[in-house]
Amino acid sequence: MPLREAILAACTRRLRxxxxxSLTTMVGLLPLALGLGxxxxxxxxxxxxxIGGLTSSAFITLLFIxxxxxxxxxRREKRHRVAKA
Structure with missing residues (x-):
């Protein structure tokens, strides 16, 4: 399986x-974040x-990494091709 397809498959599998x-924890912390009670x-x-940490970690996990x-x-493939030439 090509790398791009593997990454897309893994991301779609881990998205839900x-x-x-993340969302259940954020919703649970929402009353506390609003200062209620x-x-x-x-x-x-x-x-x-x-909540900010959960939001950023979900973004980093699903998109950035x-x-x-x-x-x-x-980059590794490009260096490998240049080294062969």
Whole structure:
């Protein structure tokens, strides 16, 4: 299987589990992030930080790392072709 197809297959296979776990945690932290309830204003910054971290980690996991992997593989192939010539 070509690398690009393998990356696309892996991303589509992992999309649902990564999004479901991230979104359920974010929804669970939403009342805390809004500062609802007693003492919520103290813990709201922590909840917002966790939500931001989950958002960025989902983005990095699903888009950035596979793209970076493909980029490095293309560079390696290019160097390999130049070395053969």
């Amino acid at each position: 589990p990564v999004l479901m776990t 007693e003492g919520g204003e103290v813990q709201a910054p922590l909840a917002r930080t966790v 596979p793209s970076l992997y493909l980029l490095f593989e293309r």
